[in-house]
Every structure is written in structure tokens, then in C-alpha cells.
Amino acid sequence: MNNEYDVIIIGGGITGAGTARDCALRGLRVLLVERGDIADGATGRNHGLLHSGARYAVKDGESARECIAENRILRRIAPHCVEDTQGLFITLPEDEEAGYGLDYQQRFIQACRDAGISAEAMDPREAVRLEPSVNPRLIGAVKVPDGSVDPFKLCAANILDARLHGADILTYAEVQSLILEGSAVRGIRVRKRRSGETAEYRARVTVNAAGIWGQAIVRMAGAQISMFPAKGALLVFAHRVNHVVINRCRKSADGDILVPGDTVTVIGTTSTKIPFEDCDDLNVTPDEVALLLREGSQLCPTLASTRILRAYAGVRPLVAADNDPSGRNISRGIVCLDHATRDGIESFVTITGGKLMTYRLMAQMATDAVCDKLGVSEPCTTHTALLPPTVDNAFTAGTPDGELVCECENVTMGQIRSAIRNFDIHSLADLRRRTRVGMGTCQGTYCVRKAAAALAEAQGSPADARPLAEEYLGERWKGMMPVGWGDTLREMEFMQRVFKAGAPSTFK
Amino acid sequence: MQKRNISPNNFEQCVKCAICTDFCPVLKVLPSYPGPKHGGPDGERLRLKNALFFDSNLKYCLNCKRCEVACPSGVRIADIIHSARDRYGEDRPSLRDWMLANTDTMGTLASPFAPVVNGALGLGVTKSVLDGVMKIDHRRTFPKYAGRKFTTWFRREAEAAQAGYKKQVSYFHGCYVNYNYPQLGKDFVRVMNALGYGVRLLDKEKCCGVAMMSGGMFDAARRNAAVNLASVGAAASEGRLTLTTSSTCTLTMREEYPGVLGIDNEAVRDDIVLAVRFIFEAVERGEVQLAFKEGFRARAAYHVPCHMEKLGWSLFTRALMERIPGMELVPLESICCGIAGTYGFKKENYERSQRIGQPLFDNIAQVRPDFVVCECETCKWQIEMSTGVEVRNPISVLAEALDLEATAALNHQ
Numbered sequence: 001m002n003n004e005y006d007v008i009i010i011g012g013g014i015t016g017a018g019t020a021r022d023c024a025l026r027g028l029r030v031l032l033v034e035r036g037d038i039a040d041g042a043t044g045r046n047h048g049l050l051h052s053g054a055r056y057a058v059k060d061g062e063s064a065r066e067c068i069a070e071n072r073i074l075r076r077i078a079p080h081c082v083e084d085t086q087g088l089f090i091t092l093p094e095d096e097e098a099g100y101g102l103d104y105q106q107r108f109i110q111a112c113r114d115a116g117i118s119a120e121a122m123d124p125r126e127a128v129r130l131e132p133s134v135n136p137r138l139i140g141a142v143k144v145p146d147g148s149v150d151p152f153k154l155c156a157a158n159i160l161d162a163r164l165h166g167a168d169i170l171t172y173a174e175v176q177s178l179i180l181e182g183s184a185v186r187g188i189r190v191r192k193r194r195s196g197e198t199a200e201y202r203a204r205v206t207v208n209a210a211g212i213w214g215q216a217i218v219r220m221a222g223a224q225i226s227m228f229p230a231k232g233a234l235l236v237f238a239h240r241v242n243h244v245v246i247n248r249c250r251k252s253a254d255g256d257i258l259v260p261g262d263t264v265t266v267i268g269t270t271s272t273k274i275p276f277e278d279c280d281d282l283n284v285t286p287d288e289v290a291l292l293l294r295e296g297s298q299l300c301p302t303l304a305s306t307r308i309l310r311a312y313a314g315v316r317p318l319v320a321a322d323n324d325p326s327g328r329n330i331s332r333g334i335v336c337l338d339h340a341t342r343d344g345i346e347s348f349v350t351i352t353g354g355k356l357m358t359y360r361l362m363a364q365m366a367t368d369a370v371c372d373k374l375g376v377s378e379p380c381t382t383h384t385a386l387l388p389p390t391v392d393n394a395f396t397a398g399t400p401d402g403e404l405v406c407e408c409e410n411v412t413m414g415q416i417r418s419a420i421r422n423f424d425i426h427s428l429a430d431l432r433r434r435t436r437v438g439m440g441t442c443q444g445t446y447c448v449r450k451a452a453a454a455l456a457e458a459q460g461s462p463a464d465a466r467p468l469a470e471e472y473l474g475e476r477w478k479g480m481m482p483v484g485w486g487d488t489l490r491e492m493e494f495m496q497r498v499f500k501a502g503a504p505s506t507f508k
Numbered sequence: 509m510q511k512r513n514i515s516p517n518n519f520e521q522c523v524k525c526a527i528c529t530d531f532c533p534v535l536k537v538l539p540s541y542p543g544p545k546h547g548g549p550d551g552e553r554l555r556l557k558n559a560l561f562f563d564s565n566l567k568y569c570l571n572c573k574r575c576e577v578a579c580p581s582g583v584r585i586a587d588i589i590h591s592a593r594d595r596y597g598e599d600r601p602s603l604r605d606w607m608l609a610n611t612d613t614m615g616t617l618a619s620p621f622a623p624v625v626n627g628a629l630g631l632g633v634t635k636s637v638l639d640g641v642m643k644i645d646h647r648r649t650f651p652k653y654a655g656r657k658f659t660t661w662f663r664r665e666a667e668a669a670q671a672g673y674k675k676q677v678s679y680f681h682g683c684y685v686n687y688n689y690p691q692l693g694k695d696f697v698r699v700m701n702a703l704g705y706g707v708r709l710l711d712k713e714k715c716c717g718v719a720m721m722s723g724g725m726f727d728a729a730r731r732n733a734a735v736n737l738a739s740v741g742a743a744a745s746e747g748r749l750t751l752t753t754s755s756t757c758t759l760t761m762r763e764e765y766p767g768v769l770g771i772d773n774e775a776v777r778d779d780i781v782l783a784v785r786f787i788f789e790a791v792e793r794g795e796v797q798l799a800f801k802e803g804f805r806a807r808a809a810y811h812v813p814c815h816m817e818k819l820g821w822s823l824f825t826r827a828l829m830e831r832i833p834g835m836e837l838v839p840l841e842s843i844c845c846g847i848a849g850t851y852g853f854k855k856e857n858y859e860r861s862q863r864i865g866q867p868l869f870d871n872i873a874q875v876r877p878d879f880v881v882c883e884c885e886t887c888k889w890q891i892e893m894s895t896g897v898e899v900r901n902p903i904s905v906l907a908e909a910l911d912l913e914a915t916a917a918l919n920h921q
Contacts, residue, residue: 238520240556263557293510304510307520397540407550408524410561441553442524486510487521490581494523 005031005168007370008188008203010175010217012038014151014356016209017158018363018382024165025385026371026378031201032159032167033190035174035213037430038423039155042211043356044433045282045314047234047268048261049245050074050082050147051357054089054119055252057111063333064115066358071145073360074154078387081154085260087146087245088127090138092298100250105140108249112144119144131244133300146245148261151356152433157387160422164388171424173199178206178220184346185221185339194426205370208350212279212317218350223343225350226320229279231313233288234268235296235483238307238441241265246299255295263409263440264309267296274315284311284482307487309443310479319353334358336365340373347373391434392418405454406447408440416451420458428472431455443476445495473499519588521581522549528575528585533844534568537863541568544575547592548585555596562596568857569593570848570864571722572814573759587767594726594768601723604642608850609723612715615653615687622653645858649893651688651885658690662709666697673706678743678750680736680780682757683715684885695907696753696783702912703787703796704919708748710739716757719850721768733765737773744779751783753903755883756849758782759815782883784902785824791831799914804834808905809877811868811891812842813884825902829881832909837881840871847890862894869894881905 007023009016012034020032053067075082091105105121112119120143127141128134134141163169172193179187179202187202208217215227240260248256254270270288289311296303319335322342335353339345351366364380371378392414395401401414419425419434428444428451431437437451438444444451448469456465473495480492528544529535535543542551547566554561566589575585607614618625628634629650639646658681670676677700685693697707714736717729740750740761752758761780765771790796810829812822822842829837846865851857872880872895879898880891888899 239553263553308510404546407546408553410550410554441520441522441549446524446526487523487581490521491523494525 005029005203007205009207011209013041013043014155014359015362017155018359019366020162020167021158022363022367022382024162024167030167032169033173034171039152042314043151047259049259050149052144052146053117054112054144057115068117073383081150083148085147087144089142089247089249091140091249095250133242156390185348205347205373212315214352221345228318229274230316230318231272231274232269233284233313235292236309237265238309255292258299267292279315282313308483311482317352334362391415405450406437409436411435411437416454519549519552522583527578531574531578533864537860544585548588572844573818590768605723609720611683618653622655626652643855645855654690658686658693670706676706676748678708678748680750680752682754692901695904699907702915712739716760718760730769733771740776750780755813755816788824788828797918799911801911804909806878807836808881809838809840809875811840811882813887814844838875845887845890847886849886
């Protein structure tokens with residue numbers, strides 16, 4: 001790793017990963033720095049919904065058009081990260097009373113079509129046939145091309161492809177300050193969190209893609225941006241309850257999207273403004289759990305009696321419009337700031353706002369801005385260039401690599417080893433984001449020892465398996481606490497009993 | 509916060525303790541078998557994500573249900589595996605599977621020609637053909653077909669007298685009693701008559717369906733279930749319980765009809781009872797009296813069939829057998845004998861079947877009993893073939909140990 005780059009990207013979420021990939025594909029020398037693991041912020045804390053754009057069609061046609069365009073692109077470039085589940089927007093009798101009846105449904109369908117989103121009204125009985133778990137009281141349904149997307153895989157695939165095209169990826173390195181020379185940003189000073197060392201990296205352009213934490217990065221450059229952290233809480237149900245995404249056909253509200261993703265179903269989300277100091281330690285409150293359950297049961301009544309695995313929350317990086325720093329006029333759209341024109345700070349770009357769905361477009365906009373500054377005229381190819389697989393999958397049963405580690409999620413020793421080879425893995429949570437190890441019903445109770453032993457051995461310090469396991473179980477425990485009743489409570493008691501000796505601090 | 513948190517998806521109650529894995533007899537001899545945890549609750553969750561997660565090795569499940577007995581969370585593991593085979597399995601049943609599964613049809617075809625069929629099934633050349641063509645293992649001893657079916661005997665010899673009893677029960681005899689071993693049915697009728705009960709056949713009786721389920725013919729099993737439940741219901745409406753002598757038929761009708769076939773049997777479930785339990789409880793309540801023969805002496809070993817373990821009723825058999833003066837009953841370690849109905853007849857399962865049962869065979873050899881007591885007909889075939897020790901149903905033991913005339917006198921006052 002040298003210390004001179006064309007571009008440094010701050011942030012290893014989906015936006016940073018996508019930007020690193022786009023820059024690398026256009027031939028730039030790229031460094032991406034991330035203070036933790038890739039995809040451990042907002043990127044990994046959402047529904048995993050492959051929006052069709054229908055949700056935005058009535059209110060924000062531009063977002064809707066962006067979504068459907070990106071939806072089609074992602075299906076093409078990342079088929080291994082996307083599942084074509086289709087989506088339903090349902091109308092319930094109470095929606096009609098609230099003014100979102102079948103008249104609104106017609107408006108909704110028209111708005112979808114105007115945005116280029118196929119939207120097909122369905123007879124309620126036909127909708128029940130398509131998705132048997134849907135609330136049978138529905139009076140109308142519209143089918144749209146929603147899907148689900150695995151944000152961990154998508155982010156990792158972008159990181160891998162960036163690296164395949166020469167990018168350097170530095171995780172667990174926190175930016176402490178920007179190297180400022182005159183009115184220009186010339187690089188970054190980081191502290192490597194594992195070793196405690198500090199280092200300087202210089203680049204001709206620096207991109208701030210740090211999500212909600214990007215406000216602090218802008219401040220380091222001596223400028224201001226008004227961001228408003230909005231917490232969104234979600235619940236994970238223990239198995240796939242629905243096979244089609246279910247939304248409410250009304251004005252967007254809390255808890256009105258139910259997404260089948262991998263082995264589970266996720267309901268979300270809420271939206272609560274929180275102070276910046278809470279962004280690094282989010283807790284889901286009993287009120288949020290109650291609200292999500294209540295709304296979720298409206299979409300799909302069996303949720304009222306379905307085991308909940310855990311609760312989690314992410315932070316949306318909402319940005320106030322520049323002419324309105326009070327935040328009353330908040331944008332959920334993409335914000336790409338060239339600080340040279342905005343603040344007179346050279347060689348510094350902030351890309352923020354937006355959503356998982358539009359990460360590629362955001363990356364393209366940021367990369368265009370970078371190329372513009374560097375005088376590079378390579379065109380963007382990320383809308384056609386396929387993303388690579390992230391972890392090798394095929395391992396033969398009966399071989400050491402075919403041994404199952406996580407039986408809930410069917411994760412093999414080969415996948416674990418492949419993830420450790422391909423990525424900078426320091427904890428079982430890092431390994432989870434690459435392989436799904438410990439994301440299943442028992443939340444790691446069954447597999448944590450095997451996984452911790454494999455990781456500790458790969459790190460050359462087999463004695464460290466125990467702390468790795470304890471740290472992981474502590475993290476799992478935190479997500480189980482807000483939904484700790486019924487079978488999940490039994491699971492927690494079992495976990496606690498099995499790991500009593502040297503239990504994680506949260507257990508004591 | 510959730511009003512009910514008991515999900516109808518029973519697999520969610522699994523906490524992944526893996527105790528079931530330790531009790532699976534298949535896993536002990538076939539390491540590539542996914543096992544009850546991974547094939548059951550884990551697998552169900554994965555199959556809901558994608559049907560491709562169905563593992564065809566699940567056909568090696570014995571349905572012994574020892575996983576369910578072991579499970580501290582009440583997960584119906586074997587039902588989940590069985591249902592998955594129904595829903596996702598693509599193996600078409602072969603002619604062999606069809607013949608093994610359709611016990612009624614085969615019994616009806618074979619009974620009139622019993623001497624010929626029995627002789628032929630014992631011949632080396634027949635066994636080679638069955639083995640080579642049908643993949644029914646040549647080392648397996650076939651149960652003999654009876655020349656006269658139980659129902660024929662009953663109608664001609666016993667039925668007329670039954671109306672003379674004030675108390676009445678119905679009898680679900682099952683395929684084995686009807687086609688292979690009418691003596692057990694005769695023993696049952698003699699014992700019940702001595703206890704003061706008249707015995708009636710059901711309006712219509714079909715094979716309980718267990719062999720069909722084992723062979724993957726779930727719809728055929730559903731048709732049989734409908735017939736049997738209607739007959740049991742008709743008997744119940746006239747005040748008759750339906751008694752059985754086979755633990756497997758009993759478990760199938762009580763537990764598998766709802767659990768695997770998805771048929772609601774709630775209304776008649778408790779009207780289906782094993783005769784040993786019925787008799788034990790009647791004795792306990794003082795409703796019937798037993799008079800035993802003088803000088804009965806036997807040293808018997810008790811093998812708990814898997815389905816008896818699942819019913820949780822083996823204590824009734826033990827308690828009843830222990831009431832017999834002169835009976836020394838040695839309980840065997842409760843493990844699967846390996847045959848699992850028609851499973852052990854299939855050539856691909858024979859070796860595994862024998863390896864699963866070996867510890868039981870060793871245990872019996874060590875105990876050296878006069879005979880083995882057991883409520884299951886297929887355990888009987890397996891144990892008799894593998895150890896040479898005779899196996900008797902507890903009802904037959906009772907018929908032999910009771911002084912039937914004295915008993916009848918006690919119960920007819």
C-alpha cells in the first residue's frame with residue numbers, strides 16, 4: 001500500500017463501496033477507508049428492499065424514476081444479491097376510511113406508470129393466491145416489481161470489484177483529520193484502531209461518503225452541512241412468512257413494508273430524529289417494537305404470533321437543503337456537494353442522502369465529480385459491468401470445507417475460510433456480514449464456538465476464540481433483548497445457560 | 509406484546525439445543541444423513557426460503573420419533589421431516605414401494621393362496637428375484653400370510669356371540685392381524701370377552717396408512733385416514749371405543765393423521781386406544797377383575813417400540829405385565845430395532861436397519877428371555893429374524909396367563 005492516491009473515499013458503506021468501484025473502473029488509484037467493517041452502518045441496517053420506486057411515485061416522481069432505473073440495473077449487474085420477489089401494495093378497509101381508498105389506488109397506479117413502473121391492479125382474491133400470508137381483509141392490491149436485495153453481499157461485491165481493479169481497502173481506520181493545504185483537502189490522517197498506529201494518506205481528491213458521520217468530516221474541512229439523524233427501527237421475524245414484499249397503498253408511514261429477505265422476514269421502519277451522540281449506539285424501544293408489531297400484523301396477520309428473532313435500528317443520513325439549515329425542508333434525495341463551488345474548499349466532494357437503492361447512481365455522480373476535477377474523461381460503466389461473487393459457495397459435504405458451521409443459515413467451513421481469505425475479518429460480526437453465520441434462529445448459540453475457533457485459528461491465535469465468541473453473543477443478545485419473550489426468551493435463557501462461564505458482560 | 513406467541517409453525521419452538529441429534533438412530537450409522545435438527549426445524553426454515561434446500565437423504569428417516577420424545581421444546585420433528593418429503597420430495601414410489609405400502613391390497617391378493625405364497629416367499633430363488641428385480645433384500649424373512657383372514661374367522665366363529673355382552677368395544681385389527689397373524693386378534697377377542705366386553709369390527713377398516721406414508725404415498729394415506737376416522741366416529745356415536753393391538757396403527761391414527769397428513773382428528777382421537785391401556789385402566793378403576801392361571805412362569809424381556817415410546821404408554825404394558833403372577837419382566841434398553849415398518853425390507857436400507865438394531869439384539873442375547881414382549885408387529889419380525897427369540901404381543905401374553913373362564917366368571921356377576 002503506498003500513500004499517494006488519485007482519490008480517497010471515506011466510508012465503507014454501500015455509497016463509499018460503489019464510489020470506490022466506479023473510480024477504480026475508471027482507472028483511478030483509489031483508497032477507501034472505513035472506521036469499522038464494511039457495511040456495518042446504515043447499509044446493513046435497513047429492510048433490504050429492492051424498491052421498484054412505487055413507494056415514491058405519488059409524492060416524488062424523480063425518486064421513483066431513479067429507483068426503477070436502478071432496480072433494473074441491479075437485477076442485471078448483481079443477480080446474486082437480488083431476489084425477484086415482486087411486491088404488493090395493499091389497500092385495507094381502514095385505509096379507505098383514512099382517505100386512501102380505491103380512488104387513491106388509481107392515482108397510485110397512474111403515478112407508477114408515469115414513472116415507468118409497471119403497476120397492475122389485482123383482485124383481492126388473486127392477491128391472496130399470490131401471497132397467502134397477506135391480510136385477507138384487503139380490498140385492493142397492486143402488483144409492482146419490488147424485490148429484495150442483500151445489502152451485505154451487494155456492498156462486499158462492490159468492495160471486491162474495486163479491489164480487483166486496483167483499489168486499496170483499509171478498514172478499522174478512523175479519519176482523525178483532513179490534510180488541508182491552503183484551501184484544498186490533500187488527504188487524510190487516520191488512526192488504525194487495531195494497532196493504534198496513525199498514518200497519513202494523500203490524494204488529489206477526497207470523497208466524503210461517511211453517511212451520517214459525514215457531517216463531522218465536512219466540519220474537519222472547515223465547512224458546515226446540516227444533517228439530521230433519523231433512527232429507523234426494524235424487526236426480524238424468525239422465518240420467511242411472506243414470499244412477496246407487502247406494502248400499504250397509502251402515504252408512507254411507520255411499519256408499512258414487509259420484506260422477505262434470505263431466511264427471514266423484516267418489518268420496518270420507524271422514523272425518529274435522534275441526537276448525533278446516539279448514532280453509534282442505537283437501541284430499539286418497547287414503543288417501537290409495539291408499533292412495528294401492530295402495523296406488521298395489519299399487513300400479515302400471522303406476524304402477531306410469529307417468533308421474532310431480534311430488533312435493530314439504523315440511521316438515515318437526512319440532509320437539510322442548503323437554503324434551509326433548520327431542517328424543515330429535509331431531502332431524502334441524493335445530495336452531491338462539490339465543496340469548491342459551495343464552500344471554496346478544493347478537491348473535496350461529499351456524497352450523501354439517497355438510499356441503498358440508488359447507491360450506484362450516487363457513486364456515479366460522485367465519481368463524475370472526481371473525474372471532472374482530475375480531468376479524466378473515462379465514462380461510467382457500472383450500469384453494465386457485472387459484480388463478482390463475494391464468497392465461494394460450493395463445498396462438498398464430507399470434506400473439511402463442507403462441514404456445516406451454522407446449521408440455521410447453512411454456512412459451511414469453506415465459506416467461513418473463503419470470507420476470511422477475501423476480507424479483512426476481525427470479529428464474528430465481520431464474519432456474519434460476509435457469510436450470515438449466526439444470523440439464524442439461535443443467534444449463534446449453536447455455531448459460535450466453531451466459528452470463533454475457525455477465526456481465531458486463521459488469525460494465528462487459537463486462544464482468542466473465547467473472547468471472540470463472547471463479544472459476538474453480547475452483540476446478538478442486544479438485539480434479542482427488545483423482543484425477549486416466548487421462544488426468543490427461551491433461546492436467550494438457553495444461550496445464557498450454555499455460555500455461563502465467562503459470559504459476555506451483558507449477561508452478568 | 510404479542511397476544512399469542514405460540515406460532516402454528518411448530519418448528520419455531522426449536523432452540524437448537526441439538527438433543528434430538530443425539531437420539532437419532534440413523535445418524536449413528538449414516539453420517540451423511542442431515543439428522544433431525546438440520547433436516548427438521550433448521551431445514552424447514554431453509555426450505556421456506558428455497559425448495560432446493562430439500563435434502564433427498566431425508567428418505568432415510570425411520571420415523572421412529574425418538575427425536576420428538578427427546579425434544580424439550582415440543583417440536584414435532586419427525587412430522588416436519590415427513591411433511592417435507594410429502595411437499596418437496598420428488599422420488600416417485602416404485603412398484604416395490606407400492607407393494608410394500610399397500611398392505612391391504614397385497615394381503616387380500618395373497619391370503620387365498622397363503623400356502624403357495626408363503627412357500628414361494630421362503631424360497632431362495634424367489635428371494636433372489638425380489639432382491640434383484642424389486643430391491644427387497646434377500647436376507648429379510650417375510651411375515652407369513654395366513655390362510656384365513658382374521659375377519660373371516662371373526663364373522664364365522666365369533667361374531668354371533670358378541671351381542672350377548674352388555675359392554676361393547678370396536679376393534680381396529682390392522683393389516684398384520686388380518687392377513688398375517690389372526691391369532692393375535694383371536695387372543696384379543698377371547699380376553700375382551702372374558703373381561704365382559706363384546707367385540708365389534710368397524711363398519712369399514714383400511715390400513716392406517718403408515719406404510720403408505722413411509723413410501724411417500726401421502727394422498728393414498730389421506731384416503732385411508734378418512735375411511736378409518738369415519739368408522740371410529742360411527743362406533744363412538746354408538747358409545748363404543750375403538751381398541752387396537754398395534755402401537756404403530758394407534759400412533760398413526762392419533763398423531764400422524766393431524767401431524768403429517770394435516771387431517772383434524774380431534775373429535776375421535778381419544779376414542780382410539782391400545783387395548784393394554786384400556787385393560788390396565790379398567791382394572792385400576794375396579795371395573796374388571798383378572799384371574800390368572802396357577803403355575804404360569806415366564807422370564808420375558810420388554811422391548812418398547814419407538815411408537816410406544818412416542819405415545820408414552822409403555823408404562824401401561826409394564827404395569828399390566830407385572831400384575832401377572834410368575835412373570836419376571838426385564839426391561840430392555842429403549843432403542844430402535846431398526847426395521848421401521850417396511851423401511852428395513854428395502855434393499856438399500858437392510859444393512860443400516862440391522863446395524864441400528866444390533867445393540868438391541870445384543871441386549872436380548874444377554875438377557876436370554878423365554879420371549880420378548882412388544883406391541884409392534886414389525887419389531888416382532890425384526891427381533892425374531894435377528895435373534896431367534898419369539899416376540900409376543902402383551903395381549904397374547906395376557907390370553908395365555910389368564911384363566912379365561914375364571915376371569916369371565918368374575919366379570920359376569
